[in-house]
């Protein structure tokens with residue numbers, strides 16, 4: 157029986173070695189305050205200067221990191237910029253009235269001074285770490301003119317320990333300089349190309365453009381919080397948990413890594429949501445047993461979704477001269493994920509994804525982290541009856557993942573592998589960077605119960621011959637990093653998924669029938685969509701998610717009978733897809749994610765009327781007619797598919 161099957165699997169799980177192996181040095185725990193850790197946010201206004209020199213290199217030639225950007229000794233005769241104030245976090249593109257800055261390509265420089273608490277400097281037993289939540293795309297960081305780190309990639313955090321640097325000149329304020337470059341090349345993720353226009357009768361000298369094969373504005377700048385935090389010199393560097401359950405007993409397998417050298421004692425205490433003691437353990441790895449476990453359930457699948465325990469890791473380390481004490485508390489949810497040929501199981505119950513694709517995108521702030529926007533989006537999603545979303549097309553802020561954990565919103569966690577269309581982007585340099593990005597992504601997000609699947613790419617040119625080796629390597633690598641979650645990449649209906657298809661656990665497929673093809677012909681959707689599902693299923697015998705579908709609608713535009721770009725057409729198109737979904741739902745069809753939750757900005761082009769209008773909400777988060785259609789459907793689906801099925 158299925159039950160017996162899972163019991164055997166669980167036993168094997170207990171006996172197996174720890175599934176998560178991480179090749180990166182060091183952890184990337186989300187900075188949290190505790191009795192032994194402090195956090196100081198550096199959000200607010202920073203000095204900012206774009207390097208508009210023709211080779212975009214003046215900042216380095218004149219060593220802008222050596223002094224304040226605001227200092228008058230810095231030349232101000234370059235084309236774009238003099239020093240201005242820039243909010244952090246935010247994209248810089250839409251902050252000013254200057255189109256040159258909106259469309260800027262190259263290095264921009266930020267700096268600010270920070271008053272560091274005296275104790276952080278005097279106490280040699282304290283580590284001070286500078287952390288950037290994310291900056292797009294390539295960053296170099298200096299403290300008081302000295303380089304402390306560089307990082308490639310726009311949507312993942314990076315940090316540097318700066319304790320000894322700030323102790324050198326304790327009386328001086330500490331100046332942090334961050335240079336950020338948004339240039340995309342064939343080897344970046346996402347890829348892009350820089351094209352010089354050499355026809356001097358049509359373009360001025362040195363004219364160039366950034367080409368990209370993806371459909372969102374390449375927002376840039378410091379997108380997520382920048383902060384300083386402390387740990388003791390000997391500290392909890394990383395924690396990994398894997399969860400399971402047997403009947404009423406929850407199982408948490410944990411591994412803690414400590415950095416800083418000395419021998420130490422680790423005490424692990426698990427508390428429930430109300431702070432009551434549940435279980436404890438000692439040592440750097442082990443299994444915690446949770447009697448009468450409260451599992452982590454998705455929103456609308458249980459009356460108490462998103463149940464989180466807290467795992468407190470307490471460290472005491474002794475050297476000849478001193479004792480160090482550290483504490484880090486990790487929220488965790490106990491749940492399992494399994495995929496069969498036809499189903500996606502969470503806690504062994506079939507889960508049906510009814511949700512959205514999002515972007516981190518809004519007016520003025522671009523992709524900048526913004527609490528009011530995040531909370532509003534969660535309220536809208538819960539109003540809609542959304543139980544899941546995909547982080548299209550890049551990793552989202554950790555604070556968003558934490559909200560998903562607490563609210564029971566299930567996530568497909570996608571890396572920035574979008575727009576891989578040029579055959580040169582399947583080469584070794586691209587692949588090795590892509591593997592590092594997966595390392596960083598899994599390291600950051602491995603402990604989130606909301607994350608149930610990794611997506612390594614969106615709509616790559618998977619029909620090209622090198623795609624086979626590329627995706628085989630990428631998917632196998634990701635599975636080796638994390639054996640507890642399925643892995644996919646998102647493909648297009650028109651593509652032949654052949655090359656990477658055999659390696660995915662779930663087929664995620666986007667289609668735009670009656671939109672990009674057979675324009676205006678809603679009547680073809682039933683035939684094309686069901687034929688296409690049948691073909692994919694026959695070929696791969698994997699469950700299928702409609703990972704994108706939709707139509708642009710200009711809010712307030714009406715036509716009946718429906719025509720493209722009206723609210724009626726968007727509604728009618730969704731409806732025609734839904735009819736087919738409902739036919740396949742009890743077979744192998746396991747979910748539907750609308751494209752898109754909200755309108756979002758794109759590059760300028762004749763297919764986009766100030767951005768992509770496939771949102772069911774406007775960019776300002778007001779509903780179009782489709783939001784009400786979807787709301788009705790999602791709540792009905794929640795009642796039909798979301799209830800707890802008896803064993």
Ligand code: BDP
Nearest residue numbers: 371614615666704751768770
């Ligand atoms: C899909 C892409 C998505 C686009 C969407 C569209 O995955 O990023 O925004 O099409 O064209 O192909 O609206």
